[in-house]
Amino acid sequence: MMAFTLPSHQVLSWIPVVLIALYAVKIFRRACFGPLRRVPGPWATLFSSLPLRFQAIKARKVFWVHELHQKYGPVVRISPTEIDVADTEAFSDIHKIGSPFLKSPWYVTFRGEVNCFTSSDPKIHGRKRKTLARPFSKTSLRGHWEAMVVDLAKQTVTKIKEEATQGTADLLKWWTFFATDVTGEVAFGEAFGLVESGQKPKFILDLEGVNRARALRAEVAPLYNVVKTCTFGYFDPLGKADQNIERMSFEIMRNARFRDLHKANIISGVLNETDPEDRFSEREAVLEAIMLVVAGSGTTAITLTYLCWAVMFNPAYQKRLEEEVASIGQDLGDAQLEALPFLDAVVRETLRLYGAAPGGLPRTSPNGGCHLAGYYIPEGLTINTQAFSLHRDPLSYHDPFEFRPERYLDGKMDSHAVFAPFGSGSRTCLGIHLAYMELRLAAATFFRECAGVKLADVTTPESMEIVQYFLIAPKAQRCLVTLR
Structure with missing residues (x-):
């Protein structure tokens, strides 16, 4: 009896077919029997994370997830291994101090190294945060760096006023220069000179480019890693760029x-x-x-830009804020400004609607799994709680899509409403007090020195429409104002 054999080239040709078939079976089994099959969401998210990645690349991730919440409820499946939760009680459970929900590996994928922000290990994070937290206390900031922030705010507003008097000034550009110089002083002991020169040095341009690439890599990490492995590490542009930035940082330090x-x-x-x-x-x-430079520059600049735009878009709000900041002495101090009720309300409402990082704060479900908002979530899955949706919860905020600073003044705010523009619990942003100081001092200086400033004709709700990668930004990538 003759044995049946296939030629070697035919055997090899069948290998891809078999691998594809096995992968298809794996996907089908996960869809039918996977851990999130009972969580509501689009049917495609049972099979693949591609819908989520596609929306992220289109800069619409937070909007897409929010639309899913409106359709499916407070818990939605956004990929085969990932959910988003928009429930106030669940948010508190996930982000409370001592929570077993640890930061997901996404953070290291995004940043490329372990630091206080990215670390998922509570011991490593605790050690780093303990050391870093002291200089970021409100008392320390006011003692060491308030005068510097005041001076940079004055310089920046002077530049804005000069340009706006002659034609138009781009607030996003100048607030980026301001916030980056502040973080340079706090982090390294010297400003990068953006406000003075009116342009970005190579170090900042390289850092911004790497961060944009990192945001993309975080969405296509498996593909990036496969290519890197297959080329034996030769394809790793971000690794090489990180080394250059680290080298330049040592020189600056x-x-x-x-x-x-x-x-x-x-x-x-x-x-x-x-x-x-x-x-x-x-x-x-x-x-x-x-x-610190990465986390503290673009975020503050974007929030300041939207604060100014939202106030100028409503003449009554602009008049009220200009009168309030004009009522105090010539020398602005952070403690004085913190006590101004309308300025405080404007800052809070801006952070609610236009906080620069309104995304998911991904966490990993703990050992043994957990119950959230009526659903059992097995261990090891990714749980998101995007501030974009929680800040627009109609049960917590009346007219949630409207910019209404007075909601913080009328005493009717829901005490259970989630307000988390800087995260929550033990992972709250270290720079929260610095950010508030910058927002107060810059906004007060701007509306006092540039009273009567107007939005340029090209600055419209359409041009200021939000796009979101990791941070949000205006669609037009600018916000022009004029004093003419």
Whole structure:
């Protein structure tokens, strides 16, 4: 009896077919028997994460997820292994201090290294946060850096006023320069000179480019890693770019320390800790400083831009704010401004509607699984709680899509409403007090020195429409104003 054999080239040709068939069976089994099959959501999300990735690449991820909540309810499936939750009680459970819901691996995928922001290990995060938190207290910020923020706010508004008097000024550009210089002073001990020069140096341009690429890589991480592996590490443009940024950061740090060894900044603080357990290595300090610049520049600039736009879009609000900031003394101080009720309400309402990072805060479901808003979620899955939806909950906020600062003044706010533009719990943004200080001082300086400023004709609701990758931004990538 003759044995039946296939030629080797035919055997090889069948291998891709078999692999594809096995993968199809795996996807089908996951859809029919997977852990999230009972959670509501589009049928396609049972099979693949492509719908989610597609929306992220289109800069519509938060809008798409919000639309799913409106259709399916407070818990929605957005991929075979990922849900989003828009429930106030569940949000508190997930983000409370001591929560077993740890940061998902997405953060390291996005940033590329472990630091205070990305670490999912509570011990590593706790050690880093303990050391970094001291200089970011409200008292420390006002003692060491308030005068610097005041001075940079004045310089920035002077530049805006000059341009707006002659024609138009781009608030997004100038607030980006302002916030980046502030973070440079706080992190490294020197501003990057953006406000003074009116342009971005190579270090900042490179950092912005890498961050845009990182946001894309986070959405296509499996493909990126496959290509990197198949090329034995030769294809890793972000790795090489990170090395260049790290090298330039070391140069900035050493130059700043050489010029003024006694000037307060985050790097010198963490390097000079007396307790060896709290002291950072030089590389740890530089990575945290880079993260501060990344996290604290674009976010504050975007929020400031939308604050000014939203106020100017409503003449009554603009008049009220201009009168309030004009009523205090010539020298603006953060403590004074914090006590101004309408300014505070404007800042809070801007953060509610236009917080720069309204995305999911991804967490991993704990060992043994959990129950959230009536659904059982097995362990090891990704749970998102996007502020975009929680801040627009009609049960918590009346007219949730309307910019209404007075909601914080009439005493009718729901005490259970989620307000989390800076995250929540033990992972609340370290720079929250610095951000509030910048928002108050910059906004007050702008509306006092540029009273009567108007939106340029090209600055419309359409041009200011939100697009969202990791941070939000105006669709037009600018916000032009004029004093003519």
